[in-house]
Structures are given as structure tokens and as C-alpha cells.
Amino acid sequence: MERILEPEVMDGVEQAQVYAEADFAEENQGFADRFLESYPDFTEGHVLDLGCGPADIPIRLLRGQSGLWLTGLDASQPMIRLAERAVKEAGLADRITLLCQRFQDPIPTSPVDAVISNSLVHHVPNPLQFWYAVKKFAKPGSPVLVMDLLRPESPDEAQTIVDQYAATEPEQLRKDFYNSLLSAFTEDEVAAHLAELNLSRLLIDVQGDRHWIVYGRVY
Numbered sequence: 001m002e003r004i005l006e007p008e009v010m011d012g013v014e015q016a017q018v019y020a021e022a023d024f025a026e027e028n029q030g031f032a033d034r035f036l037e038s039y040p041d042f043t044e045g046h047v048l049d050l051g052c053g054p055a056d057i058p059i060r061l062l063r064g065q066s067g068l069w070l071t072g073l074d075a076s077q078p079m080i081r082l083a084e085r086a087v088k089e090a091g092l093a094d095r096i097t098l099l100c101q102r103f104q105d106p107i108p109t110s111p112v113d114a115v116i117s118n119s120l121v122h123h124v125p126n127p128l129q130f131w132y133a134v135k136k137f138a139k140p141g142s143p144v145l146v147m148d149l150l151r152p153e154s155p156d157e158a159q160t161i162v163d164q165y166a167a168t169e170p171e172q173l174r175k176d177f178y179n180s181l182l183s184a185f186t187e188d189e190v191a192a193h194l195a196e197l198n199l200s201r202l203l204i205d206v207q208g209d210r211h212w213i214v215y216g217r218v219y
């Protein structure tokens, strides 16, 4: 199945609210744990989260890690508002900075010590821009963890995945999930994007039936 691109920025107020209220606890905690377990020496430094959404992953990552601070960036104003509230409630406003902007635009920060991103790449019309940003904003040797959806073989398969994992979720979330699956990349496509930007030192792994992760250090 060819990729069917979905809108880039999740700037609907209801759309952002429904996303923030969805239960991604297991997935998001898994992402934070995986980063910390993969890079046990990384106990101090500045992390950049591209497409941070409501900031659930930044909060989970920084809790209990007093040496880390983070800049979360999202082009959606409603998402950033929700993120600001969550960060304040978590008592992490002094260590998490939130920016409402596209990652393709200049980011007002010096190169960072680590880059993370979950579920952003499938939104991006040109994925090479995303990998270029990872390279540009990270200091050489920085740990990277990127996770996203895998594009299924057909729209029917995408619908089956939505019905399996989001049967009782609100219609807006089910619709966004379905469109995201159609807009996602295959493992081979991601590997080709990495190769094109000389990022082949990063490794790609398929996780379960609907995710890929890219990890390693960027040079």
C-alpha cells in the first residue's frame, strides 16, 4: 500500500484534548524506560523531544532523573497548552521548556545531548527533514531514540489494528490512529531515509505488530 499522508500538525483543540486524555501510559513508560536502559551512562544532559505533544513522555523520562533537563517542541498550540499544564502539575516546569514551533524552523537552543521523538515521523511530508533535524540539533555521540508506527499492508489491515487496540476509544482518536497508520513508513523506507542522510550507524528494529524504533548514537 502506498503512503497516504495525514495533516502534519495536530492543531485541532478537540483532537489535542482527546489525544492527551488517551491512555498511552504503558507505551509512553516503555519509551522512557527503554531510553534510560539503553543509555545507562546518560544521567546528565539536555534532551530534545521533537513533537512532544502533551509532554507525557518528557515527564516520565525526567521523573527520578534529576540530572536531565528537556526541551519539548510541538507545532500545535493546543498541544503545547496541554503540555504546559501537565508539566506544571508534575512540578517539572524548571527542567522542561516547551516551544510551540515546527522542528523544520531554527530552534533557539544550542546543540543538545540527546534526541527523542515518538509518533512524529508519520506526520511529516518529507521524512528526510526529520532525520536532518536529528543530525543538526544533536551533538556528535548523542543518544537517539525515535519510535513510530509501521504502515500496514492494506487499509483493511489498518482497520483491524485500530479495532484491536482502540476498540473503545473515542471516534476522533480511532480516526487519527487509522490515518496515522496509512501515513506511516515501512521498515525498509526508514532504513533508506537513514542511509540517505549517512545515519546508517543508527539501528532500526521492529517492535510487535505496529511500531519501529531507531536507536543508537548520532555522529
Ligand SMILES: C[S@@+](CC[C@H](N)C(=O)[O-])C[C@H]1O[C@@H](n2cnc3c(N)ncnc32)[C@H](O)[C@@H]1O
Binding pocket: 008, 009, 010, 011, 050, 051, 052, 053, 054, 055, 056, 057, 073, 074, 075, 076, 079, 101, 102, 103, 104, 117, 118, 119, 120, 123, 124
Ligand atoms: C501523534 S503526536 C505524538 C505526541 C507525543 N510525542 C507523544 O508520543 O505523546 C505527534 C505530534 O507531532 C506534532 N507535529 C507534527 N508535525 C510537526 C512539526 N513539523 N514540528 C513540530 N511538531 C509537529 C503534532 O502537532 C503532534 O502533537
